[in-house]
Amino acid sequence: MAFCGLARAEEAVLTTPTPQNESASPEDQPSISTSAPALGEFKKALLDRGFNLQINYFGETLGNTGGVRQGAIYEGLLEMSIDGDLQKIAGLKGASFHVNAYQIHGRGLSTYNIFNYSTISGIEARRTTRLFELWFEQEFFDGLASVRIGQLAADTEFILSDIDALYFNGTYGWPNITSTNLPGTGPHYPVTTPGVRLKLTPNDQTTLLLAVFNGDPAGVGLDTALTEIKNPAGINSRLKDPPLAIAEAQYKYTLPIGADGLAGKVRIGGWRHFGKFDDIYFGVDGLSLANPSSNGIPITHVGDFGIYGIIDQMIWRLPGDDPKKGIGVYGFAMACPPNRNLMEFDAQIGVSFAGLWDKRPHDIFGLAASFSKLSSSVQQLDRDAAFYSDPWTPVRNYELALELTYQAQIVPGLIIQPDFQYIFNPGAGAVNPINPTLGKIPNAAVFGLRVGMKY
Template sequence: MNKKRAVHSFPLSRIATGTLMFAMLSGSAAAADAFSYDSPYMFGDWGGSRTQLADNGIKFDVNYTMESAANFSGGAHSSTTMRYSDQFAFGANFDLQKLLNWQDAEFQMTITNRDGQNLSDQLGDRRAGTLSSVQEVYGRGQTWRLTQFWLRKGLFDDVVDVKAGRVTVGEDFDNLNDGNLFQNLAFGGGQAGNWRGDRWYNWPISQWGGRIKLNLTPEVFFQVGFYNQNPANYDRGDGFRLDTTNSVGNLVPVELGWTPTFGPENLPGNYRIGYYYSSTNGSDYGSWRNGAYQNEAHAYGGYVLLQQQLTAQGGDAKRGLGIRVQAVMNDHKTSKTDNYQSLAFTWRGPFDARPDDEIGIGAARIHVNSAYTTALRQQNAYNGETDYNSPTYLPIQSGSEYDYEVYYNAALTKWLAIRPNLQYITAPGAVSQVKDAFVGGISANIAF
């Protein structure tokens, strides 16, 4: 865990540092359209240079996300506390068709930096933790990383699409068709990776790999991926490590997707069903005997993502009510969480005067594998532990943790959004002795 910082000064110093860095890079932050409401970027169009570069095939994106959360009541440590975490993402996209006349090809590079602390560490029993996180931008190593470094190429009039390099699994598989504004981890895309993070590496962890996508029709696709699994990619300070010395196996996901539009207003949908297999060995939770796990097994699982815009507002399909349903199922041998479900509704542009604002509400259930629960009980019995308050007692994680969130996203400008939210966590970590927690949060996104 990072050393504690003064909460009131940390966010400002991080934002100021990032702003200064990008201002130095852009060299045109004083252009007339900088800080304009209608500009999609804080620093504007660099006097037209940004648009010209994009027209020529080069696009730069620098984004900052911050998420803070305070414990109003409950949790393992009920005193009111606040934690702050954030992420910078520095990206560059090169349209190789415009630059090199290489038909339907692009190259993407993104460097990220995460920092801060996680309130969930205070909400759950520190010996067990929570299952989800009230700050989704936290985690997977608070450090600098090479998150994307890949080449994509369309073939045969885009019937085949190939992508390879340093990639994250969730950017292609189990992926939402729009941005995620929920602050709780249980409501974003790539949920299969959130509950099998030891096998499926989501953003910002990258690994060598890629995928082949077949566009069977304009609306139906099938894709298969192949990703190297190297636990060293998680390590702090190894964000730019490119070797495969510590590889332990490979992940192979397959997915069938359907992206239809419905009705005269062309309401978009995103429907995906997938399966994954990992050749990496892991402990078989049903084999705990005589002080250790006796067997190992490979991991596998599946997922479903159903996302649909239900209404349009003022004839605009980007506004209105949308729904998303997600589910994950993992094997009972090697997975701590064997199933997950969530339901969420979003309403974009609820007011004509605020067409870019959004309201969201969601509920999620994360269930602990009964074999894992039994293994915890067996280990406590083997160690002679019966007192929950003993430092070496293993809290029994059984049943489910439930996560709820409601937020309002206020688009203050085209480049700045502020998002207050309320969250409620039932049985944090699925430990019955931990009180339900009520959390208040606020997040912000800035596009420089």
């Protein structure tokens, strides 16, 4: 989903799951405790002692037409997390810790009904109770630098937009191209892995991030269907796999347009995995792996990588109001080498309308599209398979996901969010795995409703 955010976006959009909202203090984050004095007093008492306790729940109903099967599902996610300010707790200046865990229930629409890459919901995962993140962080030089170490997820800090946290679909946050190309889907919801992260903030506009993770959260390689089975409780803290490194540079700015200016942020980054990856198309004998004469042993490549860019830009804002209220757009693109990856290109675009109605100042409406292109090597392999064996083998090419959503705040910390998605070419044009005689998986329309609560 990708995902890790009840309050990931800087304007405290309520989404799922939850990293910290670093732009807002705990007291300013949306919470139902503001509507219940007893709960508010309890939360404040903990905050005064250095503990930020959060209990968050999301439940959603989703139904589809098209896909492999048609029907409706319910899924839910309960999260408990504690952030500790160790300066208040133990007098350790600049030190903090974080721990959170999930109870995941229900069944996912993509897994059981549609069989597509762009996971319909960011909370979709195997039913279980699991540890997610567990880390310690130390700041240095009055916040100029910080080091975080422990059980980490990459999607709480890397490859994020301030706007994409609004959407249901899991590809907005941890895109399809990383979850399909990295061993074990990479360190993201719902699986994490040991790692260390360095953060530098030389000024108010610039942030530099570098992290090194164990490169496979469950030791399953690219057989990602086994990831959650092999690491069911989130405590399979592997240290022996080749590492994954991610680096990102962020720059915030304000365009001098209008009375108050228009805020924007650019992120440029890349990742490199130091493991071994099989060639998609060529064998060591120089033949196509689909050729019956091939020995079936693929060429081995040392390492894999991807480069990406993200931009968030307000294009209009309410005069004199919150700089995040108005109309904002974002764009994302990532590319990977085609010879060793299922996907070679992934792109997203989205627009959000936040707080435009004075009677509903905290509501947000959004439109987004995600395009995931399978690699040229995969497409050539499919052509060869059709030539050598089955002329009806389709050439898989791309998947396109569209989403339309509206998030309504009932009270602070409680939202209702209706959602519509349409998946073109599910599975990038793959054959129906349940009944191949039916041909390709049909396009799918999805209707959903989510209720979210944050304490």
